[in-house]
Amino acid sequence: MRKFTWKKWLLAIAGFLAVVAIVAFIGFTWFMNKSKPVIAGELSLNVLDEDVTVTRDDKGIPHIFAKTDADLYRAQGYVQAQDRLFQMDLARRQASGRLSEIIGEATIDTDKHFRTFSLREAAEKSLSIYDTESRQVLEWFADGVNAFITQAKKNNTLSYEFALLGYEPEEWSVVDSLTIGKYMAYDLGGNWNTLAFRHWALQNFGEEKAKELFIKYPENASSIIKANKENPVAVAGHFKTELLPNEFNGSNNWVVSGKKTKNGTPILADDPHLGLSTPSIWYQMHLQSPEQNVSGVIFAGVPGIILGHNDNIAWGVTNVGPDVQDLYIEIPNPNNLTQFRYDGKWEQAEVRNEPIKVKDGETVDFNVVVTRHGPIMTGLAFKDTEPTAQFSMQWTALQPTPELRAVLGFNKSKSWSEFEKALEDFKAPAQNFVFASKDGTIAYKANGQIPIRKQGDGQLPVPGDSSDYGWEGFIPWDELPTVVNPDEGFIATANNEVIGEEYPYHITDFWAQPYRYERIKEVLAANDSLTVEDIMKLQMDQHNLYAREFLPYLLTSIKTQDQDEKYKDVIKLLENWDMVDAKDSGAPLVFHTLMEKLQEVLFKDQMPEDMYDLMYGKFNITDQLLRTAYADKNSIWIDEQGGVDATVYKALELTVAQIENHFGKNVSKWKWGNFHQLTFDHTLGKASPIFAAYFNAKKVPIGGSKVTVQAADNDLAGNVNHGASWRFVVDVGDLSSAYHIVGPGQSGHVKSAWYQDQVMDWANGDYHQTFVRKEDIKGKTLRLKAK
Numbered sequence: 001m002r003k004f005t006w007k008k009w010l011l012a013i014a015g016f017l018a019v020v021a022i023v024a025f026i027g028f029t030w031f032m033n034k035s036k037p038v039i040a041g042e043l044s045l046n047v048l049d050e051d052v053t054v055t056r057d058d059k060g061i062p063h064i065f066a067k068t069d070a071d072l073y074r075a076q077g078y079v080q081a082q083d084r085l086f087q088m089d090l091a092r093r094q095a096s097g098r099l100s101e102i103i104g105e106a107t108i109d110t111d112k113h114f115r116t117f118s119l120r121e122a123a124e125k126s127l128s129i130y131d132t133e134s135r136q137v138l139e140w141f142a143d144g145v146n147a148f149i150t151q152a153k154k155n156n157t158l159s160y161e162f163a164l165l166g167y168e169p170e171e172w173s174v175v176d177s178l179t180i181g182k183y184m185a186y187d188l189g190g191n192w193n194t195l196a197f198r199h200w201a202l203q204n205f206g207e208e209k210a211k212e213l214f215i216k217y218p219e220n221a222s223s224i225i226k227a228n229k230e231n232p233v234a235v236a237g238h239f240k241t242e243l244l245p246n247e248f249n250g251s252n253n254w255v256v257s258g259k260k261t262k263n264g265t266p267i268l269a270d271d272p273h274l275g276l277s278t279p280s281i282w283y284q285m286h287l288q289s290p291e292q293n294v295s296g297v298i299f300a301g302v303p304g305i306i307l308g309h310n311d312n313i314a315w316g317v318t319n320v321g322p323d324v325q326d327l328y329i330e331i332p333n334p335n336n337l338t339q340f341r342y343d344g345k346w347e348q349a350e351v352r353n354e355p356i357k358v359k360d361g362e363t364v365d366f367n368v369v370v371t372r373h374g375p376i377m378t379g380l381a382f383k384d385t386e387p388t389a390q391f392s393m394q395w396t397a398l399q400p401t402p403e404l405r406a407v408l409g410f411n412k413s414k415s416w417s418e419f420e421k422a423l424e425d426f427k428a429p430a431q432n433f434v435f436a437s438k439d440g441t442i443a444y445k446a447n448g449q450i451p452i453r454k455q456g457d458g459q460l461p462v463p464g465d466s467s468d469y470g471w472e473g474f475i476p477w478d479e480l481p482t483v484v485n486p487d488e489g490f491i492a493t494a495n496n497e498v499i500g501e502e503y504p505y506h507i508t509d510f511w512a513q514p515y516r517y518e519r520i521k522e523v524l525a526a527n528d529s530l531t532v533e534d535i536m537k538l539q540m541d542q543h544n545l546y547a548r549e550f551l552p553y554l555l556t557s558i559k560t561q562d563q564d565e566k567y568k569d570v571i572k573l574l575e576n577w578d579m580v581d582a583k584d585s586g587a588p589l590v591f592h593t594l595m596e597k598l599q600e601v602l603f604k605d606q607m608p609e610d611m612y613d614l615m616y617g618k619f620n621i622t623d624q625l626l627r628t629a630y631a632d633k634n635s636i637w638i639d640e641q642g643g644v645d646a647t648v649y650k651a652l653e654l655t656v657a658q659i660e661n662h663f664g665k666n667v668s669k670w671k672w673g674n675f676h677q678l679t680f681d682h683t684l685g686k687a688s689p690i691f692a693a694y695f696n697a698k699k700v701p702i703g704g705s706k707v708t709v710q711a712a713d714n715d716l717a718g719n720v721n722h723g724a725s726w727r728f729v730v731d732v733g734d735l736s737s738a739y740h741i742v743g744p745g746q747s748g749h750v751k752s753a754w755y756q757d758q759v760m761d762w763a764n765g766d767y768h769q770t771f772v773r774k775e776d777i778k779g780k781t782l783r784l785k786a787k
Helices: 002-033 069-096 105-117 119-127 132-155 160-165 174-188 192-205 207-211 222-230 403-412 416-423 515-525 532-539 545-561 568-575 587-606 609-614 618-630 644-663 689-695 759-764
Strands: 041-045 052-056 062-065 250-256 267-275 282-289 292-299 307-309 313-319 325-330 336-342 345-348 350-353 367-370 390-395 431-437 442-447 451-453 471-474 482-484 490-493 712-714 719-724 727-731 737-741 768-771 780-786
Touching: 041 069, 041 132, 052 069, 062 069, 069 105, 069 119, 069 132, 069 160, 069 174, 069 282, 069 292, 069 780, 119 174, 132 174, 132 403, 174 292, 174 403, 192 207, 192 222, 192 325, 192 390, 192 609, 250 431, 250 442, 250 515, 267 307, 267 313, 267 431, 267 532, 292 403, 292 737, 307 727, 313 416, 403 416, 416 431, 416 442, 431 490, 442 490, 490 515, 515 532, 515 545, 532 727, 545 568, 545 587, 545 618, 545 644, 568 587, 587 618, 587 644, 618 644
Parallel strands: 041 780, 062 282
Antiparallel strands: 052 062, 052 780, 250 267, 250 313, 250 490, 267 719, 267 727, 282 292, 292 307, 307 313, 313 431, 325 390, 336 345, 350 367, 431 442, 442 482, 451 471, 712 719, 727 737, 737 768
16 A cells, blocks of 8 residues: 555656646747747837838848938848847947946956956947047947837847846947947057067077077067066066957958959859857847838847848958057156156056946956057056066058948948948958959059058067157058959959059068968969859868978878888878868868877977967967978977977877877878867857757868868867858859848747757858849838837
């Protein structure tokens, strides 16, 4: 009897738990679904003057049709907030240094970092130079965002992230949009860390050894080198290197003229390389009013379309990567650390009080000290010691700049002359713009503010205590590199060097490795009957020209050292490789790991971990050292390892050990895709494995690499978290549509069908066609009713 009763109790408990689980599941599903955007039917929107329609096509792309620009931008703000409000709020908070208010102590250092970089301060200054029309657009956009926030709060339908973090978004402001724009300048315009590292290297390695870590050593700047040696700034242990932008933020773009296409009209392609995340950094939209019809992408939180096409033109960008952040060695007054020496006198710096509010904690006092050159960067040093000298930073993006005015100009331009005129307002970050118009014109301009220095060329920090140093202006806009309708019939950029020796101004000496550009050029030059399909195929190209240059030399070194044929199977794998970074090939796994290990052998043991992370350009520097060694010239770094053959062999030993540890000793089973896997992680995925499983996309084995046209850069664990954040191809002969991929998808809501529906599209190169004629657009329509 007792046994039977016990079983009944067990069944009852199990039944009860099942009911609880079902109820919990239903409750959780209801909680998640209640914040899904309304995408069909009608909604009242009291900020509108007239009704607006929003049709979301089969990829969730909103096509907004309005009778005035005022209602167009109001609706754009509303729709962006529907799909991406949490992303927008997080972006403005990070750029403004206000994450700790919602997260707590874990992000205090991050907030200090961005307060010091002064992005919001720069955005506020920029607003002051905007014309009335551009300010009005910002206000209309903010009105739309705020209309959504008000509705969502009233209806208790804010997206689930806000509930999980326990806060509600504040009202959107015009400065919020401009701050997000400044953050993109931060993400794409940095070289200060390279200067800080070189300063440290001169202190710790001596001049000759440090010299090899420069792409071009400043031989004629003895006073600058002397200042760096005699006024050491504390660098090691003083900077949060995990907050640095990705070193490989870049892009591909190209445009071909009608004489090289099958249908006789230009084709333009663009794929900006940024972080891969959920949701995407880009938001694809189509905006139409009587004054404009423009389609493409924009950063969530910003009005207009920054990249794309209208009825007459198309355009795209890559990062120029110029030296636009200079460090100054500032000498503080020992009796007043907010004063700094300048031309023999103590000069008072500006001190901005920036208290950092902390969730469930006490407010942290924090001051940003700003000299005549810019903010003191050693305010990022979370130490109690005060160095004798400190770094300040001068940066073009900290000046008032009107990029949104340029974007609004792009959207309505009808010709190269109009587009180029709009470019005058796009100052930071400096970008390589390619352009095509339906009249057959193709063009290029390296556009932005690039400083002209009194002394030096941005290779090292310079003395901050003398008026002999600093900027004396910028490269004149009409002298920036420009090309229109070249004889070659195409223009391409991939963050490569865009100037020749005859160019009179300094841009940078730290261009990207040339391999993506060389492959693009190789393919375009060889074909005079290009189609849209050819261009899409080129964006997915996995040919590795890095291996084409170095693999023969590396194999010779390995064979020289491998006398007992310990690595004969690995050698055979590399010898038989077609130098394509295919996911099912084992050779790319060996080659790319080897190139990483070469850097570790040469540099890692000779510097603190944070200095190794601060040292951008390790691939370029390693390439340079290898070229020197294989040309039978001396290199201190390589000679210290016993010569180039010994260096390469040490790297191979580490490479094989690492691969065997993860994938076994059977070389025939090694595959690049087993390691190299596409990821689109959500911010909340970092919080716990449960959130990661729910919010992150499933990993996908892929080919490509950081040096192939199909850009797919991975971290040390093999996660491909950086690459073509948007792919775009358009035949300018028919601007009624274009081809796009925005991984992982359009929506920021996990329950949306468009949350991660483009992950496999991204991996396989499956583009969707986006139309701009109303009669061609199919999907669900929401009518936003004016009150």
